Amino acid sequence: MSAAKSAVRSGGGHDEGDDVGVATGQAVAGTRSVAGTRGPVLGAPLFEYLLRLGDDRLILGHRLSEWCGHGPILEEDIATANMALDLIGQAASLLQLAGEAEGQGRDEDALAYFRDGVLFRNCLMVEQPNGDFGQTMMRQFLFDAFSVLQWEALAQVSHTGVAAIAAKSLKEAKYHLRHSSGWVVRLGDGTAESQARVQRALDSVWRFTGELFGRDAVDDAVAALGIPVDQAAMKSGWDAIVDEVLARATLVRPADGPMQRGGRTGRHTEHLGHLLATMQIVARSHPGARW
Amino acid sequence: MITHERALAAIGTVPDPEVPAISVVELGVVRAVTVSDAGAVTVTITPTYSGCPAMFEIERDIRTALEDAGASRVEVRTVLSPAWTTDWMGPEAREKLRAYGIAPPGRAEQDGLITLTRARPPVACPFCGSHETELRSEFGSTACKAIHVCRACQQPFDEFKAI
Structure with a gap:
């Protein structure tokens, strides 16, 4: 997995602006450095956009599945597994659509199991290790709030494939948000120990929230294809949810410092490679196997 | 030769694999059934949840039931829109669940966003x-x-x- 190793070496991408070139013709498989451009050249916009949507769910779903058998209580073991199942199901629909958009004959399994780290387009937040249960639920809450707003917006777009997945996934995301926000309140407004730990979790994950609302050439290009999303409106909706829940949880919203970015263009933190090694090994060890 | 009526009846005998008290039709996942003059049946289904692992069993069980009922060919298509809702379950199915x-x-x-307060x-x-x-x-x-x-x-x- 040399590509994954190079992703590890490059480390987490710091905010370098959104300097992204977009191939206008045929899909370009993967990230290439092209003379004259600072940023990576990505594939066709729709393919790239669907990978971003799908990879967020796939990687977060895998992280949640790591709790299976390790939940702090039986109910939460079941809850994390159920949420993982929803997210991986959403990812399957999105990656199937991505494969169709790419037109190279790759299905959702090929895209999930036979892509290296630099070709993943998930945000950095979802690939971070789970930490304790409070860290997992804080990350889940911040993502769920984003996800509900994203699905609400996408359910209205004229691209029928995306709108259908969004309308379906929205119901699931709302249920997840209710669950994760309930835990943020319970832990934040809980004991001194639980409050301190979930506040630390919030402080440490905050640097990854800026990437959720980034806008680049891919977003502009898919807007022209019938998938316009108002990132600024999403951000203010997200701020309102986050502020309400954090207030109820007696937690302090961190100041916006430097934000970590890079996942959307394949510059990941070291954690993604390790996650993929676990997630992909069975499929790669037995290519073409059916079970 | 299988008729539309017989095809519907055959699918009506397929239980939900995870909640066998109700059929897949009562569950609301069967959206359309068409039968060609040659006896080929096309069934359109929609998943309950995005990651529902029972969809594979449901597709297989529908296929088997229709082949047993005399279908010359069976095609099962999956659609996502309109998204499945439990509101599609009728009063009879609800009573069967309760029993x-x-x-x-x-x-x-x-409505829109769920709030914690309600x-x-x-x-x-x-x-x-x-x-x-x-x-x-x-x-x-x-x-x-x-x-x-x-x-x-x-x-x-x-x-x-x-x-």
Whole structure:
């Protein structure tokens, strides 16, 4: 997995602006450095956009599945597994659509199991290790709030494939948000120990929230294809949810410092490679196997 | 030669693999059935949850039931839109769920964001009918269920979640 190793070496991408070139013709498989451009050249916009949507769910779903058998209580073991199942199901629909958009004959399994780290387009937040249960639920809450707003917006777009997945996934995301926000309140407004730990979790994950609302050439290009999303409106909706829940949880919203970015263009933190090694090994060890 | 009526009847015998008290038709996942002059049947289904692992079994069981009923060829298509809702389950299916020990779903929420402040109304116990119940777990043995416990008769029970 040399590509994954190079992703590890490059480390987490710091905010370098959104300097992204977009191939206008045929899909370009993967990230290439092209003379004259600072940023990576990505594939066709729709393919790239669907990978971003799908990879967020796939990687977060895998992280949640790591709790299976390790939940702090039986109910939460079941809850994390159920949420993982929803997210991986959403990812399957999105990656199937991505494969169709790419037109190279790759299905959702090929895209999930036979892509290296630099070709993943998930945000950095979802690939971070789970930490304790409070860290997992804080990350889940911040993502769920984003996800509900994203699905609400996408359910209205004229691209029928995306709108259908969004309308379906929205119901699931709302249920997840209710669950994760309930835990943020319970832990934040809980004991001194639980409050301190979930506040630390919030402080440490905050640097990854800026990437959720980034806008680049891919977003502009898919807007022209019938998938316009108002990132600024999403951000203010997200701020309102986050502020309400954090207030109820007696937690302090961190100041916006430097934000970590890079996942959307394949510059990941070291954690993604390790996650993929676990997630992909069975499929790669037995290519073409059916079970 | 299989008729449209026979095809519908055959699919009506296929139980939901995870909640066998009701059929896949009563569950609302069967969206359309067409039969060609040559006896080829096309069934359109929609998943309950995005990651529902029972969809593979449902597709296989529908195929088998139709082939047993004389279909010359069976095609099962999956569509996502319109998204499945528990509101498609009729009164008969709901009563079958209750008799099976699963509280049937309430009305699906049509509004925007759920707020933390609004408490969910208590779910009636499918065993004793009491509303003195409490939510024990928002997620249950399958994607479509939550777990409650009845304070009146002390019985834990599943609820079919309204979505």
